[in-house]
Amino acid sequence: MTAVDPALRVTVRVPGKINLELSVGPRREDGYHELVTVFQAVSVYDRVMVQAADEWSVRAVGPYADRVPDTEDNLALRAARLLADRAVEMAGAGTRPGPVALTVEKKIPVAAGMAGGSADAAAALVGCAELWDLGVLRDDLEPLAAELGADVPFLLHGGTAVGSGRGDDISPVLSRGEVHWVLWVTTGDGLATPAVFAEFDRLHEGQELDLPSLSPQLVSALRRMDPDAIGTALRNDLQPAALSLRPDLQEVLDAGLDLGARGALVSGSGPTVAFLVGSQAEALDLSMGLAARGPAGDILRVTGPVGGAAVVDSRGARLRL
Template sequence: MRTTGPRAVRVKAPGKINVSLRVGTPREDGYHSVASVYLAVSLYEEITATATDDGAITVTVDGQGSLNLPMEEIPLDASNLAARAAALLAELSENSTGVHLNITKRVPIAGGMGGGSADAAAALLACDALWNSGFSRDELAKIAVDLGADVPFALIGGTAVGVGVGEQLTPAISKTPLHWVLVPSNFGLSTPAVYRTLDDLRLANGDVPPEIPEIDPQILTAMRSGDAHALADLLHNDLQAAALELAPELKDILHAGRDAGALAGIVSGSGPTVAFLAESEEHAATVDALLATAGLSTELVHGPAHGARIVSDYFA
């Protein structure tokens, strides 16, 4: 039986850029230890969760914005990460009902920006409100770990250091906005495939990474001060070489960004989205215009952005 509560809840949750991503050796469980600096950016996934009476969890997806999103690649069954989040919370909630999740995609799909994780975070927050579950944000973040390493960060947002497999978060101070130009691709990259390629490249090159990587503290200093020029020299992604191996055309995009005057460019996470850092909002607009003139699809974003947040609710 439903308790008094909203009939529908709309939540948005941010995508992220890995400003720094260091990857250790493979662990016994098959994952890699990482040390990452996450930055939530102003490109949001949005979910509307509507209570239903049939007990089922269903999913639909649409897209908005300028990004070319391959919607056919998104599963609409129980394997969808948002559906998995709703199912997990339903097991823990006394008042759960059926729910329909409509996802509005804005973050590049399989693009290294945590779009699926943002969907899961939004679904957790929406269903928590829909079912009056009463979990705190910290409790939801602990639940989120079971869904993937990036899901807790999408709940919390802002700037954070992630260790372990990325799920152990420590918030970092970063109040001055940093401005970026994103260049998405019309294809995705499999995160496991990128990690496997990194391992293969390291083996071929005789590289021996640390078992447990660490973050360069200078990165946090630059972000705390909002010094884009200092940060530009510190951007790093161990997965970038593997992403370029799998998608060599990303090299041309990185060159185009440098030619357009970006302070620096980096493949975000496992890619293939490329993020270019600008010194200001005006500079980002200039870089964006030059990349668009070169025929590239782009998106202007800034960060840090807030984590998952309820936008509206509707009471029956």
């Protein structure tokens, strides 16, 4: 490879997600539960800058930077290394790409059920593919994304989609228009996904779980982007487990519904609580009401669906491998 030029860099913007439905079935032989989920990408974004460097590294800046590891187990760094390992066989690169330095501007809440780490991994795949001029499509990156985590394939594309299997087999949901959400994000400790699934297993010990299923009512409501119909169809089988570990979330859910939300649920493994509203004005009213009533937390007004990981800046010539 040619000498490292630190002016070569690519910046990717990537959204967080919420789960509008999460149906959890029996545990599989690989240890994961069979899932059916409906993802929606929403307008809270991380930015990941990928820069040619002499050694592999990752650092975080921004509101949630202190919760992002800068070690080898960082998911974005793992994504960059994985793509480098596969570049020759995937894209016919002449040589294995060299190291990159990743800078993550962290605005997606961490350990909040919004797939912030998975979003950064998706951004790293897209950014490195651009920097290294691999000429691959998003579909080509999906198998690598699935190796990194169940949410990563969805965040390559964004929008609204159904995930099945572990959640990584993605099919888009046809819809038109947008919906408005108010997100309540804890300022305390988050919830680790494995801990929530362990609590789910404890709560269902001895029970025979049905296979997960997709709600036709939710799919129909999303096609029409009808807030009331969507609100009625929201569902999360992990919510009782999240509430068992964080009972304070029930107070948040009750407060939002009392203040007029069209629907509410804990997103994914939590602890983020998502409230569906009918308009930007309703979102403003609800966010002000939640702030005044408590419990204390960060409150975000977002819309969805939005697109997935996308290059927003590319400086210097791409590396030729």
